[in-house]
Amino acid sequence: MNLAVDIGGTWIRACMFDDFGVQKTFKTSSQEVGLAKFIENILEKEDDIKTIGISYAGQVQNGMIIDSPNIKVDIANIKEYFQTKFDVKLFIENDLTCAALAEAKHLKKDYICVLHVGTGLGLGVVDNGRVLKGYSNLSAEIGHIPYKKTTLTCGCGRKNCIELFASGSGIKKWIKHLKLTCKPTLEALKLEKDGIKIANEFEAALSSAIGTIITLYNPQILVLGGGIIDANPSLLDIIKSKIKIYTLKPTLGNTEIITSSLKDAPLIGAKLLKDES
Numbered sequence: 001m002n003l004a005v006d007i008g009g010t011w012i013r014a015c016m017f018d019d020f021g022v023q024k025t026f027k028t029s030s031q032e033v034g035l036a037k038f039i040e041n042i043l044e045k046e047d048d049i050k051t052i053g054i055s056y057a058g059q060v061q062n063g064m065i066i067d068s069p070n071i072k073v074d075i076a077n078i079k080e081y082f083q084t085k086f087d088v089k090l091f092i093e094n095d096l097t098c099a100a101l102a103e104a105k106h107l108k109k110d111y112i113c114v115l116h117v118g119t120g121l122g123l124g125v126v127d128n129g130r131v132l133k134g135y136s137n138l139s140a141e142i143g144h145i146p147y148k149k150t151t152l153t154c155g156c157g158r159k160n161c162i163e164l165f166a167s168g169s170g171i172k173k174w175i176k177h178l179k180l181t182c183k184p185t186l187e188a189l190k191l192e193k194d195g196i197k198i199a200n201e202f203e204a205a206l207s208s209a210i211g212t213i214i215t216l217y218n219p220q221i222l223v224l225g226g227g228i229i230d231a232n233p234s235l236l237d238i239i240k241s242k243i244k245i246y247t248l249k250p251t252l253g254n255t256e257i258i259t260s261s262l263k264d265a266p267l268i269g270a271k272l273l274k275d276e277s
């Protein structure tokens with residue numbers, strides 16, 4: 001039996017699965033219980049789990065959690081902790097790396113970029129069938145490329161990241177800064193005079209991020225996902241009409257842009273981690 005876990009700023013979700021499919025599911029608030037405690041509780045009841053795959057909304061390296069702006073860490077050296085204490089093998093990767101693995105398998109493509117627009121702006125890249133990792137497993141941090149100087153501060157501590165414009169947390173920060181009272185949705189923002197500026201800045205920044213991704217990685221398919229994309233289906237056409245000015249022409253012509261058809265790509269990717277290593 002295997003365990004797959006997906007942890008973000010709000011929820012920890014997990015499923016137990018074997019060759020016959022998913023046998024059990026688990027869900028709890030990631031604000032109330034730490035990741036290690038959550039897994040330990042499951043292992044104490046289910047003694048036939050042999051592998052654990054974790055999709056983590058933060059930076060991880062060699063089985064260790066090294067940074068997580070939205071999640072409290074109870075055990076950072078998580079791979080060693082569980083492999084020493086229990087008879088299991090543990091694999092942990094960034095959530096967008098997991099999502100990219102899941103989308104590449106689902107779409108049967110070897111050159112794919114997956115961009116999630118939710119609380120943050122996260123990217124996973126599969127190139128020639130392999131996940132792009134970088135020297136320290138920290139590649140493709142698109143949310144933190146310099147974009148425009150602001151008075152707001154990003155989760156990483158800087159004041160010029162593109163995530164401050166093209167993410168759910170960015171939208172919330174602008175609403176607070178401009179003292180608006182509307183809901184943090186693009187639809188609601190477009191009904192307010194100052195809100196329109198936030199919505200326009202969001203669309204321009206997201207188009208710029210997507211243009212940059214296509215120019216840098218030359219994917220066959222770029223898959224968009226995450227809460228903001230799910231809640232705004234019209235964004236796909238808006239982006240397609242805007243990205244020309246941000247993208248190197250020959251690369252743009254070769255790239256198809258779609259929205260994800262997977263319900264939970266990071267968790268699906270966590271299930272694949274045991275076969276990747």
Ligand SMILES: [Zn+2]
Binds near residue numbers: 143156
């Ligand atoms: Zn940043």
